[in-house]
Amino acid sequence: MFQIGTLSFALGRRAPACALxxxxxxMLTSLAIGVGAWAQxxxxxxxxxxxxxxxxxxxxxxVGHVAGGSGWGFGWGSGWRFAFENGPTIDxxxxxxxxxxxxxxxxxxxxxxxAPGDYPGVILWPEIKPVTTLVAPLTRGxxxxxSAPRPLTIPFGxxxxxxxxxxxxxxxxxxxxxxxxxxxxxxxxxxxxxxxxAHHKLEGPLRMSCCRSIEVLILNADKNPxxxxxxxxxxxxxxxxxxxxxxxxxxxxxxxxVEKPIPVPEMLKFAFxxxxxxxxxxxxxxxxxxxxxxxxxxxxxxxxxxxLRP
Numbered sequence: 001m002f003q004i005g006t007l008s009f010a011l012g013r014r015a016p017a018c019a020l021x022x023x024x025x026x027m028l029t030s031l032a033i034g035v036g037a038w039a040q041x042x043x044x045x046x047x048x049x050x051x052x053x054x055x056x057x058x059x060x061x062x063v064g065h066v067a068g069g070s071g072w073g074f075g076w077g078s079g080w081r082f083a084f085e086n087g088p089t090i091d092x093x094x095x096x097x098x099x100x101x102x103x104x105x106x107x108x109x110x111x112x113x114x115a116p117g118d119y120p121g122v123i124l125w126p127e128i129k130p131v132t133t134l135v136a137p138l139t140r141g142x143x144x145x146x147s148a149p150r151p152l153t154i155p156f157g158x159x160x161x162x163x164x165x166x167x168x169x170x171x172x173x174x175x176x177x178x179x180x181x182x183x184x185x186x187x188x189x190x191x192x193x194x195x196x197x198a199h200h201k202l203e204g205p206l207r208m209s210c211c212r213s214i215e216v217l218i219l220n221a222d223k224n225p226x227x228x229x230x231x232x233x234x235x236x237x238x239x240x241x242x243x244x245x246x247x248x249x250x251x252x253x254x255x256x257x258v259e260k261p262i263p264v265p266e267m268l269k270f271a272f273x274x275x276x277x278x279x280x281x282x283x284x285x286x287x288x289x290x291x292x293x294x295x296x297x298x299x300x301x302x303x304x305x306x307x308l309r310p
Contacts, residue, residue, distance in 0.1 A: 001027060012190065121170030122186055124160035125178045126302075149310030152211075156303040158200030158284075162186055164193065180302040182221040182263045193295040196288040198303050205236070205282040206308070213271045214245065215307040216286060219263035222300035225250045229289045230301075232270045234281035241278045245270035247289065250301065263302065 005020030160181055163170045177184060181196075188194050214232060222228060231247040248268040254261035284306060288299045 119173070119175035120163070121167060121174030122160075122162035123170050123174050123176050124162075124181065124184060125176070126156060126158070126160075126180060127178065151310065152308040154200070154202070154284075154306040154308070156198070156200055156305055158198060161195075161197045161199060162298060163195050164188060165195070167195075180219075181298055182219055182300050182302045184298075185300065186298040188296045191296045194298060196290075196298050198286040198288070200284045200303075200306070201237075202282045202284070205238075205280040207280045208234075208243070208272060208276045208278060211272055211308040211310055213269055213309045214284075215309065216248075216268045216270065217304040217307065218250070218266050218268060219302045219304055220250055220252045220266055220300070221254050221261045221263040221302075222250075223254070223256055223261060224294060225253055225301075227291045227294045228299045228301060229291075230268055231287040231289060232268075233285040233287065234278065235283040235285055236278040236281050237283055238280075239278070242285075243273070243276050243278045243281065245272065261300075263300075265304065267307075 001020045001024035005017045005024060008014075008020060009017035161170050163174070186194070216230065216232060218230070226249075229247050229249045232245045234243045234245065235241070236243075248270065250266065250268075252264045252266035254264045286303060288301065290297070290299055
């Protein structure tokens, strides 16, 4: 039990390792009682049941602490958290350390040994862009007169969410950072699937009848684009209803001959359904699906803008 538990611990399987080590301790205790090593003529300071329970709890806490996470030793701590490639740091208030401190700026660019397992979720803000005014696409008059409808371009100014089950969104103590997924890379510490989403809220609702399709212009810097597909979802926050527009794979390939691939643009098109579930939408969600061994890692794909086609 002790040997298999030690091997399981070395492989990162903390839950079975904890159970096996506890069983090994229990067997050694039983053996000690059987051979007479346990002194029967001297009553213990605590009842045996209470003492055994305390030792078991201490062993479980020790396994969880040595594994490098803040849990109870059963994979319930750092397994939900993320490791950061560029060593991000946050202040005591849970916000990103400002650029005014040279020390915090240096720490943000230098890999840190304390980075893995520090945050249960990630929220990325895109770089600051000029404020744009949202104008609904023009439509033709009742009898076909009036100006021709024109497409509506919406620069992406929302947030990128990264979290994992059982969360449905990043919790309050998530890591906040301004940047793009093409530069900032994340993965889970226990190789479990990472949920990656982009959310953009509109200034006002748009009716589903306004457009025939939506185009998502992305910037791809991922070296494995064949494992990535994007799903666009329209949300009506008034009724909390969602309308999926389908999934589109990423085909563009950045230049792999350089150390850091330069993002290449690609346009993904999603058609509006003939009979939608919602009448209007005021939020656009894009889910990043990864396949194979990429599900525990973020995609190096950023959203540049949306184009609504009447």
